[in-house]
Amino acid sequence: EDQVTQSPEALRLQEGESSSLNCSYTVSGLRGLFWYRQDPGKGPEFLFTLYSAGEEKEKERLKATLTKKESFLHITAPKPEDSATYLCAAGDDKIIFGKGTRLHILP
Amino acid sequence: SQTIHQWPATLVQPVGSPLSLECTVEGTSNPNLYWYRQAAGRGLQLLFYSVGIGQISSEVPQNLSASRPQDRQFILSSKKLLLSDSGFYLCAWSVTGDSPLHFGNGTRLTVT
Numbered sequence: 001e002d003q004v005t006q007s008p009e010a011l012r013l014q015e016g017e018s019s020s021l022n023c024s025y026t027v028s029g030l031r032g033l034f035w036y037r038q039d040p041g042k043g044p045e046f047l048f049t050l051y052s053a054g055e056e057k058e059k060e061r062l063k064a065t066l067t068k069k070e071s072f073l074h075i076t077a078p079k080p081e082d083s084a085t086y087l088c089a090a091g092d093d094k095i096i097f098g099k100g101t102r103l104h105i106l107p
Numbered sequence: 108s109q110t111i112h113q114w115p116a117t118l119v120q121p122v123g124s125p126l127s128l129e130c131t132v133e134g135t136s137n138p139n140l141y142w143y144r145q146a147a148g149r150g151l152q153l154l155f156y157s158v159g160i161g162q163i164s165s166e167v168p169q170n171l172s173a174s175r176p177q178d179r180q181f182i183l184s185s186k187k188l189l190l191s192d193s194g195f196y197l198c199a200w201s202v203t204g205d206s207p208l209h210f211g212n213g214t215r216l217t218v219t
Contacts, residue, residue, distance in 0.1 A: 006150075031205035043197050043210030044151070051205065087150065093139055093158050094166075095201075095208060099150035 002027045004090050006098035013078055014106050021073040021101045023088030031092040033071050035064050038085045038100070047073075047086075078105045109134035113198045113211030120218055126171075126185040128214050130198030133179065138200040140181040141208065142173055145195040157181060193218045 007022045025033065032051055036044035048057045050066035057064050061082065063074045073086055085100040113130045120126060132138050139158050143151040153166045155173035163173050170189060174182045181198060195215055199208040 032207075034207055036208075041213075041215075043199075043213050044208075046207040046209070049205075049207055089151075089208070092205065093203075094153065094156060094164065095141065096153060097143070097151040 002091065002094070002096050004088055004096050004098040006086075006088050006101050008101060009099065010102040010104070012104045012106060013075075015079060016077050018074070018076045018078070020075070021086055021088075021103070023071040023073070023090075023098055024069055025071070025088075025090040025096075026069075027090050027092075027096060029092040029094075030090055032090070033066055034089040034095070035062075035071070035073055036087040036089065038087055044087055075103070078103075080105045080107050109200075109209065111198065111200055111209055111211045113214060115214060116212065117215045118217070120188050120216065122190055122218055123187045126183070126188050126192070126216070128183040128196055128198075128216075130181045130183075130211055131179055132200045135179070135200070135202065137178060138202065140175060140179075141199040141201075142181065142183045143197045143199065145197065145213075147194070151197065154183070155181075188218045190218050192216065 004025045032049050035047040038044040048064040053068045061076050065072045083105045085102050087100045089097045110133045141156045142154040157163050157175045197213045198211040201208050
């Protein structure tokens with residue numbers, strides 16, 4: 001069964017305190033691993049696509065990495081505006097999402 | 108540029124009533140189209156996806172159905188809503204399966 005699992009479910013950090021979010025996946029067909037950010041009441045906003053193990057992508061304070069079974073979203077020196085739910089998704093035409101990590105950055 | 112339209116933004120319906128949510132995409136041809144549902148505080152549950160007109164894959168064997176009457180139009184329907192159908196419904200499109208999804212603004216459905 002196709003599955004995407006994210007951990008932790010929720011994370012509270014002080015401003016400037018770096019951390020990582022985890023996404024593990026088991027899908028029958030993987031053509032892309034995706035990271036999204038979702039703010040309350042809105043649709044997810046695309047962050048990164050990773051296609052092969054060893055690939056890394058960066059955007060401001062975020063860096064996403066991919067292994068054969070997992071992906072990590074590293075957040076370096078976060079700010080309060082980085083507070084959101086971060087979603088991981090994987091698949092080919094059928095895209096499965098994890099339940100997300102609710103990130104709260106305290107000022 | 109491509110845009111996605113989803114309506115209505117909010118909807119309150121009684122149990123047993125029908126449902127029709129519509130999603131259209133502009134600025135692209137033959138997109139992959141998706142319907143997801145998000146319960147309060149939960150992740151996105153894939154309901155249906157379509158890689159072309161007349162091609163609908165169902166992931167949730169419940170009282171919901173989907174249709175794609177035109178290349179860039181995706182409709183989510185129900186003949187009789189259940190309380191458990193309440194949630195945030197999101198339509199999305201992508202160019203191909205390995206390109207990112209682009210989401211609409213969602214429909215907040217409350218079944219009373």
